[in-house]
Amino acid sequence: MLAYITRRSLLLIFVLFGVSVLIFGILMTFSPERRAATFVTSPQQAKDIPRIIKQFGLDDPFYIQYLRWIKEVFKGNLGWSLVASRPVSEAFWNYFPVTLEMNLFAAPIVIIFGIWLGTLSGIHRDTWIDHSTRILAIVGWSLPTFLFALVLLMIFYGYFQILSPGVISDHLSMFILDNPDSFKAYTGLYTLDGILNGRLDITLDALSHLVLPVLTYVIVVVALNMRVMRSGMIEELSKEYVITAVAKGADQKTIHIKHARRNALLPVITVAGQLVALSMEGSVAVEVVYNRHGIGWWLAESAVQLDIPVLMCICLFMAVIFVITNLTLDILYAYIDPRIRLQ
Amino acid sequence: MNSQHPRLRELKFTLHRIFRNPSAVIGFVLILFFLAVAVFAPYIAPPQYAHNPYLMPHKGFSPTPKPPNKTHIFGTASGQYDIFYGVVWGTRTAFKIGLFVVGIAALAGIALGAISGYYGGIVDEVLMRITDIIWAIPTLVLAMTIVVAFGRGLDKIMIALALVGWRWYVRVIRSEILTLRDQDFVQAAKIMGVSDMKIILRHILPNAIYPALIMASMDMGSMVITASFMSFVGLGAPKGYADWGQMVALARNYIVGPPDDPLKFWYTIVIPGGCIVLFVLGWNLIGDALRDAFDPKLRRR
Numbered sequence: 001m002l003a004y005i006t007r008r009s010l011l012l013i014f015v016l017f018g019v020s021v022l023i024f025g026i027l028m029t030f031s032p033e034r035r036a037a038t039f040v041t042s043p044q045q046a047k048d049i050p051r052i053i054k055q056f057g058l059d060d061p062f063y064i065q066y067l068r069w070i071k072e073v074f075k076g077n078l079g080w081s082l083v084a085s086r087p088v089s090e091a092f093w094n095y096f097p098v099t100l101e102m103n104l105f106a107a108p109i110v111i112i113f114g115i116w117l118g119t120l121s122g123i124h125r126d127t128w129i130d131h132s133t134r135i136l137a138i139v140g141w142s143l144p145t146f147l148f149a150l151v152l153l154m155i156f157y158g159y160f161q162i163l164s165p166g167v168i169s170d171h172l173s174m175f176i177l178d179n180p181d182s183f184k185a186y187t188g189l190y191t192l193d194g195i196l197n198g199r200l201d202i203t204l205d206a207l208s209h210l211v212l213p214v215l216t217y218v219i220v221v222v223a224l225n226m227r228v229m230r231s232g233m234i235e236e237l238s239k240e241y242v243i244t245a246v247a248k249g250a251d252q253k254t255i256h257i258k259h260a261r262r263n264a265l266l267p268v269i270t271v272a273g274q275l276v277a278l279s280m281e282g283s284v285a286v287e288v289v290y291n292r293h294g295i296g297w298w299l300a301e302s303a304v305q306l307d308i309p310v311l312m313c314i315c316l317f318m319a320v321i322f323v324i325t326n327l328t329l330d331i332l333y334a335y336i337d338p339r340i341r342l343q
Numbered sequence: 344m345n346s347q348h349p350r351l352r353e354l355k356f357t358l359h360r361i362f363r364n365p366s367a368v369i370g371f372v373l374i375l376f377f378l379a380v381a382v383f384a385p386y387i388a389p390p391q392y393a394h395n396p397y398l399m400p401h402k403g404f405s406p407t408p409k410p411p412n413k414t415h416i417f418g419t420a421s422g423q424y425d426i427f428y429g430v431v432w433g434t435r436t437a438f439k440i441g442l443f444v445v446g447i448a449a450l451a452g453i454a455l456g457a458i459s460g461y462y463g464g465i466v467d468e469v470l471m472r473i474t475d476i477i478w479a480i481p482t483l484v485l486a487m488t489i490v491v492a493f494g495r496g497l498d499k500i501m502i503a504l505a506l507v508g509w510r511w512y513v514r515v516i517r518s519e520i521l522t523l524r525d526q527d528f529v530q531a532a533k534i535m536g537v538s539d540m541k542i543i544l545r546h547i548l549p550n551a552i553y554p555a556l557i558m559a560s561m562d563m564g565s566m567v568i569t570a571s572f573m574s575f576v577g578l579g580a581p582k583g584y585a586d587w588g589q590m591v592a593l594a595r596n597y598i599v600g601p602p603d604d605p606l607k608f609w610y611t612i613v614i615p616g617g618c619i620v621l622f623v624l625g626w627n628l629i630g631d632a633l634r635d636a637f638d639p640k641l642r643r644r
Contacts, residue, residue: 011475018476029492138366138631142624144568146575147591147616150598158599159606281483285572300576303487311488319479 001334008330012323019319020073024066027308032058035308073316079309083301088313091298097188098167098294099283104189105210106217106279114222115261115268118229122264123256125234133230137223145285149216153289156212163212165291169205176202213286221278228271232264269333273326280318350549360636370628377622381434388431397432397585399424408597408611418610420593424583426614432585433615437622440501440570441563447505448566449559452512453552457543459513460520470513477510483569490578497580500570508566512555519551553637560630564623571619590615 036052053059057068072078076089084091121130156163167173168190176183186196191210194203236242237260245255284296291297295314302310347355361367380387390396401423411418417426459470477485482504489503523529524547532542571588573579579589591612600607 014472015475015479018472019479022476023480023488026488026492134631138624138627142564142620142627144571144616144619144623146572147612147619150591150595150612151616154598154606154609154612161605277481280481281569284483288576299484299487303491304577306491308491311491315480315484315488318481318484322479322481 004334005331008327012327015323016316016319020070020316021066023312023315024069025062027312028062028065030308078313081298081302081310082307083298083305083310088309091310092295092313092317093188095293095295095298098292099287099296101189101191101206102210102213102217102283102286102292102294103279106214106221109214109218110222110225110275110279113218114225115229115265117222118226118268119233119256119261119264121226122230122233122237130230133226137227140219140221140223143220145216145220145282146289148220149212149286149289152212152216163208165209165212165289167206167209167292168202169209172202172205209290209292213290213292216286217279217282221275221282224271224275224278225268228267229264232267233260236260236264266333266337269329269336272329273322276325277322280321357636361632364632364635366628367632370625370632373621373625374629377434377625378438380431381438384431384435388428390432397436397580399429399432399583399585401425401583408594408608410607411610417614420590420611421597422582422593424590424593426590426610429585429590430587430615430618433587433590433618434622436497436584436586437567437571437619440497440504441567441626443501444504444508444566444570445559445562448508448562449512449555451505452509453516453548453555455509456513456516457520457548457551460517461524461539461543461547463524467517471517474510474513477507478514482507483572486569487573487578490573495578497570497574497584497586500573500579504566504570508562511558511562515554515558516551519554520547523547523550553633557630557633557637560626560633564626564630567619568623587615587619591619 032053033049035058036049036056037046057065060068078088078092080086081088081091084094117133117136121133124130153165157165168176183193183197183199183202186193190206191203194200194206237256242255242260245259250259280296283294284299286292287294287296288300295317298310299314301307302314385396390398391400392398401419403423405423406421408421409415409419409423415425415427417430420426420429455470459467480488485507486500486503489506490499493499493502529542529546532546537546570579571586571591574586574588575592575595577592580586582589594608594611594615597608597611599605
């Protein structure tokens with residue numbers, strides 16, 4: 001087991017190194033002049049471009065520039081963000097809670113609903129329950145997140161005028177800006193900070209702003225989980241141990257929940273990594289449309305405004321999250337399924 | 344029946360299974376409809392600019408969309424772009440994106456996966472580690488970064504997605520081939536002195552290709568979604584290009600109408616948006632039916 005974890009961890013370091021080289025390589029296709037131009041803030045400074053290239057060594061060979069960059073990254077210096085107009089590492093912690101908050105609310109719903117509906121449709125295969133969850137899955141899979149988000153916004157914000165985009169209502173965000181002492185940002189999550197500061201109105205307001213993003217996200221993402229759970233369930237239910245259990249007269253519910261579902265959960269864990277990648281992509285679209293200034297919004301904005309350091313930072317961040325999730329899942333999988341551990 | 348080649352017989356059975364499934368029929372009808380629209384686009388919506396038919400014609404520059412009327416049967420978007428024209432030519436754009444991206448990604452992925460799985464050893468190790476690296480960044484994020492590096496434009500989006508998309512096929516084909524490689528019929532072919540190339544193409548790939556086909560069908564949809572999102576954000580073609588994602592972007596500021604009629608501009612988003620959804624739905628229905636038809640566990644039930 002220990003050898004297994006060590007091997008996987010070494011792979012993790014290798015992958016992160018590869019990702020950093022890849023991303024740096026992609027963004028090095030910019031000419032030195034264009035990369036120097038990001039330091040220029042006014043037309044008068046344009047004549048300084050050759051000097052900037054010299055000063056920052058923008059025309060050095062690839063590996064020298066890479067080493068220089070990676071050294072700074074290890075010191076915690078990820079560069080300057082044009083979009084946020086502050087250092088990338090500082091801005092990151094500003095945007096991250098917004099994304100985290102949404103995912104914290106959405107993930108349990110996706111997992112529970114996916115497993116529940118998947119189990120149901122697996123047990124009642126080819127009945128109306130199965131067909132309707134199948135339609136839900138295919139339609140959810142076919143809905144572009146950004147489009148679905150816009151339509152929900154059109155209905156709930158435009159027509160019913162009950163839910164609005166953003167993270168928190170304007171008057172409350174003004175209040176927080178004006179009174180930094182009375183509302184302390186302990187976690188950066190408005191729902192939690194509201195409780196910690198004894199301002200339940202802020203918590204409720206933040207929750208109401210979370211309804212649409214979480215809904216969008218769940219409907220688009222839940223399909224994967226559900227379908228994998230369904231096929232896992234169907235496979236398990238046709239196995240011999242289930243027939244044995246039926247033959248000895250075990251209770252239907254016990255067979256489904258205790259025997260079949262526990263085994264059917266294994267493939268769900270294998271796709272969880274894919275689910276994490278999906279949710280990272282989903283949060284970009286959701287944040288752009290609902291105007292929630294999180295990591296996804298920052299990424300889209302940086303891509304449009306050519307904010308290169310931010311793109312590097314976010315790619316690295318997503319790779320770290322992805323790799324760590326997969327490592328955790330592998331260990332979890334080996335723990336749950338002894339057949340893998342003992343190989 | 345018995346005189347037929349077994350592969351042909353299986354194909355017939357597969358087609359029978361596919362078309363017994365009503366959702367597959369809906370999927371094929373949707374895609375055939377879009378295909379007809381794409382092919383006959385010049386007749387359905389005659390282009391106004393001969394040098395570039397993908398440019399949407401617009402009369403005036405008023406930012407307020409106008410509802411469907413006699414000359415513009417689907418209305419006009421912000422900037423007075425004709426929605427009907429944009430939707431028709433946007434179908435061509437969608438097929439272009441889907442076929443280009445999926446075609447290149449699938450071919451590259453299948454080739455690399457076959458090489459990696461069949462030969463194993465150092466080639467496999469190197470290819471798989473490269474795939475691991477590319478795998479670690481979500482499709483959208485990596486594609487966006489590549490588009491930024493190459494410069495904006497629909498063609499850049501297509502290239503970026505093709506560069507990212509192949510990784511799925513490599514893994515799927517490789518794992519299929521690993522299970523086939525040591526089977527008796529492959530060993531027999533090797534002993535008889537059949538060349539590696541021929542073994543891969545004639546004996547292994549036909550047995551391993553189905554998961555990749557299913558994936559390609561699903562990818563036609565998801566790649567169009569990703570591309571249209573990038574267009575929506577503003578990384579796509581210049582303004583006025585017939586592209587569904589961009590038409591949704593044009594509608595973005597008009598999702599909420601005046602207070603007395605909040606859904607006034609519904610057509611600006613529902614029409615191009617509906618096209619994206621139906622197009623993707625069509626491919627996904629086909630993919631889902633293919634999975635049911637090819638899955639050996641479900642096939643003979």
